[in-house]
Amino acid sequence: MAISDTRQRNMPAMSDREKGQPLAYPEAVHLTHPSNPQFRGEVDDKYQYSIENTDNNMFVSTHYAGKEVTMSFQEGETYKKVFGPVFVYLNSASSDVHFQSLWSDAVQQLSKEIKSWPYDFPKSKYFFPFNQRGIVAGHLQVQERGESSKYAKNAYVGLALPGDAGSWQKESKGYQFWTRTDGNGYFVIKMLYLGNTTYRSAAEFYVPDPYPTLMNKLYNNDNKNKFRQYGLWERYADMYPNHDLIYTVGVDNYKKDWFFAHVTRSTGHNTFQPTTWKIIFKLQNSILRGNYTLQLALASASKSELQVWFNGQSANRPQFTTGVIGGDSVIARHGIHGLHRLYSIDVGSDHLVKGMNTIYLRQSRAQDPFQGVMYDYISLESPPTPIT
Numbered sequence: 001m002a003i004s005d006t007r008q009r010n011m012p013a014m015s016d017r018e019k020g021q022p023l024a025y026p027e028a029v030h031l032t033h034p035s036n037p038q039f040r041g042e043v044d045d046k047y048q049y050s051i052e053n054t055d056n057n058m059f060v061s062t063h064y065a066g067k068e069v070t071m072s073f074q075e076g077e078t079y080k081k082v083f084g085p086v087f088v089y090l091n092s093a094s095s096d097v098h099f100q101s102l103w104s105d106a107v108q109q110l111s112k113e114i115k116s117w118p119y120d121f122p123k124s125k126y127f128f129p130f131n132q133r134g135i136v137a138g139h140l141q142v143q144e145r146g147e148s149s150k151y152a153k154n155a156y157v158g159l160a161l162p163g164d165a166g167s168w169q170k171e172s173k174g175y176q177f178w179t180r181t182d183g184n185g186y187f188v189i190k191m192l193y194l195g196n197t198t199y200r201s202a203a204e205f206y207v208p209d210p211y212p213t214l215m216n217k218l219y220n221n222d223n224k225n226k227f228r229q230y231g232l233w234e235r236y237a238d239m240y241p242n243h244d245l246i247y248t249v250g251v252d253n254y255k256k257d258w259f260f261a262h263v264t265r266s267t268g269h270n271t272f273q274p275t276t277w278k279i280i281f282k283l284q285n286s287i288l289r290g291n292y293t294l295q296l297a298l299a300s301a302s303k304s305e306l307q308v309w310f311n312g313q314s315a316n317r318p319q320f321t322t323g324v325i326g327g328d329s330v331i332a333r334h335g336i337h338g339l340h341r342l343y344s345i346d347v348g349s350d351h352l353v354k355g356m357n358t359i360y361l362r363q364s365r366a367q368d369p370f371q372g373v374m375y376d377y378i379s380l381e382s383p384p385t386p387i388t
Contacts, residue, residue: 002103003049007225009218012039020044023214024369025332028230030214043214043230047333050228066327068339069170079173082127087113118191130191137188140181145381151185159189169339204336205258205375208235228334233263233369236275240265249281261331262306262363263372272366276313279359279378287349290383294320294345294359297376300338301326304373309360310351320345324365332370340376349383 002008016034023030028045073079091105118130140157143149158178160168168176181187210216210229219225236259245259252258264272294308304326307318320343328338359380365371 001049003051005103005107006222007049007218008100008103010036010038012036012042012044017044023230041213041215043216045216045230045334048216048219048228048230050333050335066329066339068327069172071172080126081173081175082124085119085122085127133191135188135190138186140185140187151183152181153183153185155181155185157181157187157189166340166342205254205260206256207260208232208239211235227260227336230334232334233261233331233372234266236261236263237265244275245277247277247279249279258375260336261300261372261374262361263331264363264366264369266369272369272371274362274364274366276360276362279361280356281359281380282356283352283354286354287352288383288385289349292347292349292352292383293381294343294347295377295379295381296343296345297378298341298343298373299376300328300330300335300374301341302328302331302338302373303365303367303371305364306373307360307362307364308345309362310347311353311358313360313362318362319347319351326373329370330374331372337374337376347380 001011012031012034016031016036016039017029019033020029020031022028023043023045027047028043031039031042031044034040089106089109091102091109093099093102118128118133120129136159138157140152140155141149142152156178157180158168158176160176161171161174163171177189177191179187179189204227207226209226211231211234214229214231216229219228239259244265245257247254247258262275262277265275267273296306296308298306301322303324304322305324306322308320309318322341322343325341326338328335330336330338359378363372
């Protein structure tokens with residue numbers, strides 16, 4: 001099997017799966033008695049071999065992102081969209097010894113086809129030829145309040161139909177075009193259909209090592225794809241056996257100290273409990289009167305409810321709750337993002353103090369191990385500074 005230049009391997013047989021031990025869901029099997037000894041002890045799970053869909057050239061299903069991404073139609077609504085043309089390339093090798101040449105040959109052919117796109121042979125009026133397509137180029141920078149702007153390196157930039165903020169995630173009737181910025185924040189999107197469009201982009205945290213007995217050897221030395229290993233959600237309870245995650249701003253490092261998913265805690269016998277994370281931070285200056293804003297951006301949610309308190313959970317009700325959200329299945333499917341959600345939460349200045357403060361984030365739903373959220377970013381913005 002070959003998916004990319006680095007994700008290539010021999011695969012177990014169906015009989016190996018049938019003799020293995022089923023894990024948390026049917027697709028995942030622990031290979032205990034494989035015909036080839038090299039597979040013994042590994043996990044075979046199809047979700048470990050998924051790839052990102054960035055070309056919007058396919059229909060979407062509820063399997064990964066839930067019902068929110070499926071297309072819906074009003075009575076009498078008409079719909080047209082061009083899928084394709086689809087190029088299928090078949091090649092062969094002279095012997096089993098030269099099987100790796102199949103991938104390199106396919107990559108070379110892909111390069112040729114990209115240069116030929118868009119093809120000139122389709123006659124449908126709904127397939128736009130080269131001279132009816134455009135190019136968008138730009139320079140993406142990020143500027144935090146009070147700081148100088150910085151290049152947005154390796155960020156995703158996409159063009160989609162106009163709509164409410166974030167609507168591009170659920171929109172699949174129209175076309176989308178994506179690319180990534182270079183090291184200086186520059187980007188070019190080529191061969192797109194002309195029309196009105198909108199933009200957006202994303203990041204990552206600490207991913208633990210998998211259990212030694214449940215590894216996929218393909219990713220043993222591949223930190224970039226470590227998140228694809230099986231059972232990482234269970235590592236949270238191993239790392240935090242007696243208390244939940246506590247993150248101190250200015251002391252901890254999000255790449256090492258912020259677990260990649262806010263998951264439930266297993267208490268044994270297939271039972272689970274909610275988890276509450278704490279963010280400790282210091283406000284050096286006097287508290288400004290007015291509302292602060294907590295920007296809470298989620299990269300994924302699965303049957304979860306995130307509740308927020310400031311400086312203590314003594315109040316019966318949280319100061320904010322998302323309500324029950326999400327059907328992404330990202331945790332179980334070895335992903336790192338689903339639908340993006342942004343909550344701008346007003347925080348009255350009376351909830352904050354000069355000195356040390358604590359934000360409590362509680363994921364309150366706990367019926368299974370896959371309920372949880374993934375964070376994109378969290379920031380606290382102060383009220384506008386009065387002009388004197």
